[in-house]
Amino acid sequence: MSPYTTNSSLVKERELNADRDSLQSAKSRIWSELSRSHMNLAILLKDEGQLQPALILAHMAAKTKLKEIALHLRLEVPPDCMPYEDLIGRAREIALIDLETELFLNTLSYIAEPENMSLLKDMHAEHVDMMLERVRALLEEMSWEAAPSVMESK
Numbered sequence: 001m002s003p004y005t006t007n008s009s010l011v012k013e014r015e016l017n018a019d020r021d022s023l024q025s026a027k028s029r030i031w032s033e034l035s036r037s038h039m040n041l042a043i044l045l046k047d048e049g050q051l052q053p054a055l056i057l058a059h060m061a062a063k064t065k066l067k068e069i070a071l072h073l074r075l076e077v078p079p080d081c082m083p084y085e086d087l088i089g090r091a092r093e094i095a096l097i098d099l100e101t102e103l104f105l106n107t108l109s110y111i112a113e114p115e116n117m118s119l120l121k122d123m124h125a126e127h128v129d130m131m132l133e134r135v136r137a138l139l140e141e142m143s144w145e146a147a148p149s150v151m152e153s154k
Helices: 003-047 051-073 084-093 099-112 114-120 125-141
Strands: none
Touching (some): 003 125, 051 084, 051 125, 099 114
């Protein structure tokens, strides 16, 4: 094999990696924006008295943020194919969230399920407001920059 062929192969490999990184960055930005949009809409719905849809959107915002973080960890399984519980578990595993936060996110997921919506009938707007504020704060705290890469965690 000639040195030119080897260099050419390296250049192609670098270009492929750059394209992959560019695609990953674009997808990450999209998920970040989607997470913010979900949260903004959740707050608007809560202000209009739509508590159930507000909590569903807060749950979607958290899930989207966890997918963004998982994307940066370069896991074998694509983040959009991972169940919510696995996304939370991975964030907990790398110490991005604590046990209390994991329990909160699992509770939010449980409440957001359609068959459990009856739990919200007796919930006051102030309580929903506190939950939304907690999700909003979590979205600001959780960052893929704070998450170690897969290589560091192995």
